[in-house]
Amino acid sequence: MDQILSLAATNLLSPIILSFALGVAAALARSDLNIPEAVAKGMSIYLLFAIGFKGGVSVADHGIDATLALSLVAGVVLSAVLPLIAFALLQVMGSLSRLDAAAVAAHYGSISIVTFVAATSVLSGSGIVSEGYMVAVAAAMEAPAILSALWLITRGGDSRRMDNDLLREIMLNGSIVLLVGSFFIGWITGVDGLAKIEAFIVSPFQGVLCLFLLDMGLVAGRGLRSSSGVLTPGVLAFGVVMPLVGATLGLATGLLLGVSTGGVALFMVLSASASYIAVPAAMRVALPEANPSIYLTLSLGVTFPFNLTLGIPIYVAVASALTGG
Amino acid sequence: MDQILSLAATNLLSPIILSFALGVAAALARSDLNIPEAVAKGMSIYLLFAIGFKGGVSVADHGIDATLALSLVAGVVLSAVLPLIAFALLQVMGSLSRLDAAAVAAHYGSISIVTFVAATSVLSGSGIVSEGYMVAVAAAMEAPAILSALWLITRGGDSRRMDNDLLREIMLNGSIVLLVGSFFIGWITGVDGLAKIEAFIVSPFQGVLCLFLLDMGLVAGRGLRSSSGVLTPGVLAFGVVMPLVGATLGLATGLLLGVSTGGVALFMVLSASASYIAVPAAMRVALPEANPSIYLTLSLGVTFPFNLTLGIPIYVAVASALTGG
Amino acid sequence: MDQILSLAATNLLSPIILSFALGVAAALARSDLNIPEAVAKGMSIYLLFAIGFKGGVSVADHGIDATLALSLVAGVVLSAVLPLIAFALLQVMGSLSRLDAAAVAAHYGSISIVTFVAATSVLSGSGIVSEGYMVAVAAAMEAPAILSALWLITRGGDSRRMDNDLLREIMLNGSIVLLVGSFFIGWITGVDGLAKIEAFIVSPFQGVLCLFLLDMGLVAGRGLRSSSGVLTPGVLAFGVVMPLVGATLGLATGLLLGVSTGGVALFMVLSASASYIAVPAAMRVALPEANPSIYLTLSLGVTFPFNLTLGIPIYVAVASALTGG
Amino acid sequence: METHKAKRVAIIIEQVMQSRLTDAMSKAGVTGWSVLPVLGGSGRSGAWSREGQVTRGAGMVQVICVVRPDRIDALLDAAFSVVERHIGIVTIGDCEVLRAERF
Amino acid sequence: METHKAKRVAIIIEQVMQSRLTDAMSKAGVTGWSVLPVLGGSGRSGAWSREGQVTRGAGMVQVICVVRPDRIDALLDAAFSVVERHIGIVTIGDCEVLRAERF
Amino acid sequence: METHKAKRVAIIIEQVMQSRLTDAMSKAGVTGWSVLPVLGGSGRSGAWSREGQVTRGAGMVQVICVVRPDRIDALLDAAFSVVERHIGIVTIGDCEVLRAERF
Ligand SMILES: Nc1ncnc2c1ncn2[C@@H]1O[C@H](COP(=O)(O)O)[C@@H](O)[C@H]1O
Ligand SMILES: Nc1ncnc2c1ncn2[C@@H]1O[C@H](COP(=O)(O)O)[C@@H](O)[C@H]1O
Ligand SMILES: Nc1ncnc2c1ncn2[C@@H]1O[C@H](COP(=O)(O)O)[C@@H](O)[C@H]1O
Ligand code: NA
Ligand code: NA
């Protein structure tokens, strides 16, 4: 408990969290502070490239762990199963239509790469190592949740929602391709490759993350301001309960696989986090009748800040305690 | 005098001034060189965040000076008083309408954060320290001048120019919020926080400033090309005289407050500089009849280059001489 | 031969080439991965500024070589002559109309600055020095080819294609101005200037180059996907043969001038490379009837990847062998 | 395909006035509009361009608003109250729309 | 100057649907269009803005398509098949064009 | 609200030709216009998109020009002289404007 509190305190007062808070505050106060779309997209490309590359280098450096393949499979299964749990939970807690519930469920099965990035920086700040291939697990967890959520709807007798175009869009969406691609580049070029671009992808990383979180705070704050009415208390509660449920499943998976302390924590983080880049796009195509205000506000306005501030310290502390790490 | 000349020479041949000159030259020669709006805005966000953060860290490091509160108050007073002087001076020197004169006056009461940034980099290049909270003084000086200039107009019997929306826009404009926000983040996280993001906000700072000044040179050059006709000789002269008047007031203020040599120099720089980010927007809303070519050309095309090249070395040399720093 | 192979292997597995390959692969697989236009332009401005500045600093550091002026003249001549050769070659190899052939020829006389940048990074990776003023030669080679190609057309009895506006646009296009301008800034400020902005223009350079090549891969891949049909086998072959012809001329020039090993390699690279920034714009204005799919696909989709992967190692190896460097 | 008569109003206005315009439109009961970027232009107050600008004062946007013919007067009154003292240009064109029930 | 009658169709549609729309237009034999960015807007599903967005799900674009009057039905059928279940708005206006041989 | 008849001319033209077009318009006495970005499109010369482009040769813009009906011929002549040999499309529509004294 002490460890959780101290980790949470350090975490809450870190530049990245404070930058996020600044963004939320500015948006709620209706300041005109804003970051151009192109700059925000540029930063997200930078972060994906850097995190993928570093993951690949770490695999090149430490060799392939026997559990790599198992972890990937576990990630796919988690991503596919979590929406079913989320959907069931929403039936109990919320008052959402089947369509809205399925759309929300898809987001919670998938992952938020910024949450993952923030967690790795807490881990490395605490000197806890993790498997480099966890970034590949993150990529593997992006898409299955979408298929799972669409199955929930079509199973309910609804017409076909999926076609080949959509399937390709989901599997080859930009963030998956960039994450996996830079992971392989890092793996192939290894520490020599890293040495060449370290001053670009390692040193300024935390700083870029600050500005990116400032932007996410601005977007989340604007969303909360305009859409705060759409969430009932039950749905709001889901935004905090579901990450804890997901984290528990992630914990069990990590312990079963026997990955490192950091690996367990990251399994928890990935399972706890909710997508806000890839899944919303797929939902607009496949479930256009679902209300985007609900899933975006829940994912970006509730669950993301929760994970960022309290979730990550909890997951890291629990993982440390249970693995003796 | 010698010191001024040598400082001016070093200054004139620094990469940042030469980058500005390159931009002006390219625009005057009608080259199609241009920096995308989103990239320019991204760089300005970076500079504001970095300068605010470093100011906050410096306060965290050196403790709060007893004069902090006094300096803030002095900044607010300076910003409110300078437009009155500018307005009076314009009545004498120029042939502008009351509206145009008031709009110009608002710009000269407020501040140019890039001029401030350029001055801090001259100071640190000369090994002169300044109070970290001067960045908060800069933020405090952004808005009062606008209210002061609008009072000049409404006092003249004109209809109401100010409403709550505009007041909020002025007080919470993006650059104030980002500067103050990152100042507090820097203050809270202190040197530990700085250590995490130093490679982002400290090391590449000068380089980003070069490209930003290249862009400002391009914009200033384009403005001079298309609007050079709008400025009468009297108004042009105002663009050089007013900074010197402002700097004198800033000097007196700094000496009275007893701040450091660098602090005095920065008070001069802030008083001498003219806004070109926040104030133009407020003027378009409140004084739409005032001609933007006049205030933009004067602020960005005349006063900014003057301060950048000659003003800053003069202010730093005078501050050094009079404080014995 | 061994050296070529080993250089090619190192080169092919470097982060920058793999990033380009990732971009091509993503585009061919129709992923929605894309880099915003503003970010791509921002990166190209960064690269031009950095490469120009470093070239200037190197001249300031090593003094002006007696061959500087000769090299500039040689560059201008090469750029003017290469289109004539390209045009003749296209008459033999291709089935293009005179207009299309002239437009393509203009591209091959001019240069690709990214290919130049990639080559300098291979050189510095191999510890081979080159003249800093080669960046000025690169700038000098941008424009003459355009005039030469237009002469080919007007000579053929076609109406006037050139006016003063177009001439100014060609001579003062953004990349020439930025390259030459930053070259002079680097020259004037020298190693002291470099020290101030090294953390911006040197350390992160390779990393930015990776993301820029990722973008070029995406654009090249999209072009290949939509325009692969427009190139006949003869024209395709031209895209590989012409760089080798150009490189041979560049080699002869470099050897004649007696520049360093790196200088010879860079003369080869410049002559071998084909423009895709400045020349396409001039062609749209002057030869609007020429099909842009042909010259863009050939330059960016065929010659650029060829030079990047195989060309550069070959040129460097040949230059080393023949200069004993 | 069945279409319905409507009016397409395009308002080119300074970016700093955008929220005031859309607020006035909302108050007038007009709830649907789209905002398009404008890169530059020229008019009686000279030429301008967005290139490299960081000042928040520069630049215009185009607000497009498709309305039922009977709403046009309320919309124009609202728009006029905002553009009155400001630079900007308001055009109204006839058009047909699909799915009129959406307006 | 000689001009010819034509129809100008403007379709404001979600960005994620853009390629589906233009594919449908191509299939219907319509081969000329331009895509314009939209910065933000408001409608029955609330207000939105592109500012700072990284999600691929947000945002609309405007597809502009100038067609000969006799092609308008094929175009509207194609457009309707895509926007039917999605948010979006289709307007059709009369216009004149130069160089009609280009369509 | 009082409105006046006007013409709304929209010219989609290559970005490299923009300054030539607006220069020609100025010479023809047309002084008001706005330039809008175009993200991509398709036509007889194939499809294109602005994504990730650094080449200055690619891409089109849309120039919008509202004129009094009696100015339309001068404007079209000016526009035609520039687009004649280039790709691009010129549409003319009827519209009403507020504040006609501004034109
Ligand atoms: N006739 C016009 N057609 C299209 N846009 C115009 C027109 N007149 C003015 N504008 C736009 O409105 C801005 C301000 O116009 P003005 O108030 O005349 O200076 C110009 O810079 C253009 O962007
Ligand atoms: N009447 C309208 N005029 C112009 N744009 C509209 C209109 N209605 C909707 N839109 C655009 O279409 C988007 C979605 O509309 P809706 O489906 O009504 O929420 C809005 O956010 C606007 O960008
Ligand atoms: N019918 C059309 N409607 C709208 N835009 C068009 C049309 N035809 C062409 N365009 C635009 O003009 C560009 C060049 O057209 P084209 O000369 O036919 O290749 C296209 O890529 C589109 O951006
Ligand atoms: Na999850
Ligand atoms: Na001032």
Ligand code: NA
């Ligand atoms: Na060449």
